[in-house]
Amino acid sequence: QQQVKQSPQSLIVQKGGISIINCAYENTAFDYFPWYQQFPGKGPALLIAIRPDVSEKKEGRFTISFNKSAKQFSLHIMDSQPGDSATYFCAASRNRDDKIIFGKGTRLHILP
Amino acid sequence: ETGVTQSPTHLIKTRGQQVTLRCSSQSGHNTVSWYQQALGQGPQFIFQYYREEENGRGNFPPRFSGLQFPNYSSELNVNALELDDSALYLCASSLTPLAKNIQYFGAGTRLSVL
Numbered sequence: 554q555q556q557v558k559q560s561p562q563s564l565i566v567q568k569g570g571i572s573i574i575n576c577a578y579e580n581t582a583f584d585y586f587p588w589y590q591q592f593p594g595k596g597p598a599l600l601i602a603i604r605p606d607v608s609e610k611k612e613g614r615f616t617i618s619f620n621k622s623a624k625q626f627s628l629h630i631m632d633s634q635p636g637d638s639a640t641y642f643c644a645a646s647r648n649r650d651d652k653i654i655f656g657k658g659t660r661l662h663i664l665p
Numbered sequence: 666e667t668g669v670t671q672s673p674t675h676l677i678k679t680r681g682q683q684v685t686l687r688c689s690s691q692s693g694h695n696t697v698s699w700y701q702q703a704l705g706q707g708p709q710f711i712f713q714y715y716r717e718e719e720n721g722r723g724n725f726p727p728r729f730s731g732l733q734f735p736n737y738s739s740e741l742n743v744n745a746l747e748l749d750d751s752a753l754y755l756c757a758s759s760l761t762p763l764a765k766n767i768q769y770f771g772a773g774t775r776l777s778v779l
Contacts, residue, residue, distance in 0.1 A: 596770025642707050646764040655707030
């Protein structure tokens, strides 16, 4: 049973465009939703995270939109740059739980 | 760099063998979590160690075991290796066990089981 479903599996965007990655979750007990960025040969690094008491969080060019009723959240990368080319993982956890449940990842390629 | 180091970077084993992977946590962090990342998949939680005790476990069989040492470094041991154990093994350290705290990942150990 996949608790966090992520789409698309891969994404190609022109430089300067908007990259959008979507995730859906099943467990309503989840209350922490981080996004991770992973470059080849590196471990995942926390990019941005949101809690369900807000509908949107923005950090620089990265924005998380959260829809609690639909149990969906998404990552928007504005003005996408070639350096953003990486694999992105959405994830979820319960506040006091010890584990983070990851989605399967989206391979993003930004065309120069 | 995250300050989390893993060794070795690559490892080749044959089915049935045993393997030990090592992780040095970031200075000041007392919690280490281990993840398995199969090719093209997201990391899957194996277990977490907090102050030398196992503090939660994912859906992995007992042949996956671990240790945490007084300096908070950690080992992941896998016995009776199977072909499906081929994956990137990641460790992550954090200040406390709470998942909301930022987990700093190492670059991983790529294990190939032949």
